[in-house]
Amino acid sequence: MKRSLCALLLGCASLGTAQAQHTHAAPLAPEAAPTPWSRAPLLLAARGGGRGAASIVVQNISSQAVTVFAPGGDPARLKLDYPAAAGRTAIQPSGATMGNYHWVQAREERDTTVRVASTVWYFNNPGDAPTQLLTQPKSELEIVPTPLPREHGHYRESERWRFLVRWQGKPLADHPVTMETEFGSRSTLFTNAHGVATIIFPRDFDPEKAQAAHDRPKAGFVLSTTHHAANRQFMTAFNHTYSPEPERSRSLAWGAAFSTLGALIAFPLLRRKEATHG
Amino acid sequence: MAKALNSLFPTLSRVRLTVQLIMLFVTVWGASIVGHYSAEKISDALPALSCAYDMDNGGYCVLIPLQHQMHHRVGEALVKAQEVGLKILLPLVMTMLTFLAFFFVLGKAFCGWVCPLGTLQEIVQRVGRRFGVAQHTLGPQSVGKVRPVKWLILIGLVFTLPLLTGMGITPHAFGNPYCDICPSRIATTLLTGGTEQFALNAESGWHFAIGAFANTLFGFVLIGALAIRQPFCRICPMLAMNAAFRFVSLARLTKRAHDKCDKCGICAKACPMDIHEIHTEHGRKAYHDDCTLCGRCVEFCPDDDIIALKLGPIPLFRSSREYYKTRVKGESPEGDVKPIKLVRKPAPDASA
Numbered sequence: 249m250k251r252s253l254c255a256l257l258l259g260c261a262s263l264g265t266a267q268a269q270h271t272h273a274a275p276l277a278p279e280a281a282p283t284p285w286s287r288a289p290l291l292l293a294a295r296g297g298g299r300g301a302a303s304i305v306v307q308n309i310s311s312q313a314v315t316v317f318a319p320g321g322d323p324a325r326l327k328l329d330y331p332a333a334a335g336r337t338a339i340q341p342s343g344a345t346m347g348n349y350h351w352v353q354a355r356e357e358r359d360t361t362v363r364v365a366s367t368v369w370y371f372n373n374p375g376d377a378p379t380q381l382l383t384q385p386k387s388e389l390e391i392v393p394t395p396l397p398r399e400h401g402h403y404r405e406s407e408r409w410r411f412l413v414r415w416q417g418k419p420l421a422d423h424p425v426t427m428e429t430e431f432g433s434r435s436t437l438f439t440n441a442h443g444v445a446t447i448i449f450p451r452d453f454d455p456e457k458a459q460a461a462h463d464r465p466k467a468g469f470v471l472s473t474t475h476h477a478a479n480r481q482f483m484t485a486f487n488h489t490y491s492p493e494p495e496r497s498r499s500l501a502w503g504a505a506f507s508t509l510g511a512l513i514a515f516p517l518l519r520r521k522e523a524t525h526g
Numbered sequence: 527m528a529k530a531l532n533s534l535f536p537t538l539s540r541v542r543l544t545v546q547l548i549m550l551f552v553t554v555w556g557a558s559i560v561g562h563y564s565a566e567k568i569s570d571a572l573p574a575l576s577c578a579y580d581m582d583n584g585g586y587c588v589l590i591p592l593q594h595q596m597h598h599r600v601g602e603a604l605v606k607a608q609e610v611g612l613k614i615l616l617p618l619v620m621t622m623l624t625f626l627a628f629f630f631v632l633g634k635a636f637c638g639w640v641c642p643l644g645t646l647q648e649i650v651q652r653v654g655r656r657f658g659v660a661q662h663t664l665g666p667q668s669v670g671k672v673r674p675v676k677w678l679i680l681i682g683l684v685f686t687l688p689l690l691t692g693m694g695i696t697p698h699a700f701g702n703p704y705c706d707i708c709p710s711r712i713a714t715t716l717l718t719g720g721t722e723q724f725a726l727n728a729e730s731g732w733h734f735a736i737g738a739f740a741n742t743l744f745g746f747v748l749i750g751a752l753a754i755r756q757p758f759c760r761i762c763p764m765l766a767m768n769a770a771f772r773f774v775s776l777a778r779l780t781k782r783a784h785d786k787c788d789k790c791g792i793c794a795k796a797c798p799m800d801i802h803e804i805h806t807e808h809g810r811k812a813y814h815d816d817c818t819l820c821g822r823c824v825e826f827c828p829d830d831d832i833i834a835l836k837l838g839p840i841p842l843f844r845s846s847r848e849y850y851k852t853r854v855k856g857e858s859p860e861g862d863v864k865p866i867k868l869v870r871k872p873a874p875d876a877s878a
Contacts, residue, residue, distance in 0.1 A: 506741035
């Protein structure tokens, strides 16, 4: 804080070297972690892909393709498959004005097991809201955010967010969901009567270990659950990123102090006589 | 029906206050009506300070996408020596076109009728008048010094600094510098119960310094609005942007020359932005850069058909002597309101 205050007092000190640029304030899926932090199927963001595209790493799941669902627009492009070579692929918005959020999914099917990894990717691409995208079933067993963070919004530590667990498009009540984070937190919770699991993001962030390529540190989390039906085990996972809670780097006391200073500067106006200035 | 409407909305100011309060709700808590994701769909280009940091609002202010596009698209593209063609500039053009589409109908009325910060300052000012706080107006000389500030903020904080940040010249803390000092960011998020934007960001020295300035400005505007009408509106870059396109819009203010104007000047006293030109000029020059289309000059013009609010060729509200006589009974042009008189309810007639 002393450092911050010095910077304020020094005012116009020389402009420092520009720091790393972030791509956008919108939430992004995580970049590829060097070591897997969960055994659940994951779809992680990797470096590269270029503007308007995303490079995706498929982890803990053997899948030959990644399927991208768009929120709206050309019906022929609402669901597109991207081949995944060596567990990597690059995805793009399904079309201009087809919406910001795209649902990304990979699937591994064996005799007795079906495993699904899913995430969402925010392309700065105007179009339909993701309401319908989230409502429509995209696999047998799903974990669906209700709702997703808005533009400029993020999942953050200590925040409460709701996720719907569906089987064949219908809510699964009283069903266990496991949450894991990149920083090692692990917990299991149960859905309510409406199939909704309310997650409180753990306050486990280690900003020094978090990827610092962007201005806002972020780390991965995954929600996973399983369900047995017709002699098969279905497992689904939804992964994304979360950020530190703002209070870690913000000071309410300083905010109040400077607001009071502004109020005090204006205060003499209230005491002076009515006047026209200049 | 007409009688009921007339008693509910006896003056243009009452109509405007009602619209302002509805729009305050929409621009601060509107997601509950228009839907969680609709803010980014509906707007991204609202010509009013509807803050994108407010996660409950119903639409975003145009200034945040403008800063982001300068920062992330134009600036980064320039530094990478990419072709600054349609792919880069198109989003910027789209934002401006969406802004103009909104603006085409209502124009500067977004400032006077929709902007949540404008409404809040007016509410504070009303409180000040009600409690007899002395009002300070700006004469032509002072107002002339303040007027360029809004253009400097628009050019400097909305366009130049984000662009320089995108090019890697200025630190990342200057990515969206206008939003970082905008009092609407603090005021509207406080109204949703969030203190995050009020708390100072101390993640770097620059963040802290910008935040310190922002909170000081917020405190000044909050208290200053008790004594000065619309203190922040006078330096708001949205006012400048709206001013740049004001003759494109259908909604506008018109004034015709009249012999009595020289000796009168009540319209200028009624103007919350201290626009003396509404008194001294007529025609195109009377519709000044700083006008917010609040309509107070029309309400307080004591002559028939001198000043009018128009939508294209259609007059929405015209000055009239009859209206003026009624209007000044409730409020002076400077905004002094009639004291509230508590009158004892008459006792029932014993003989009845």
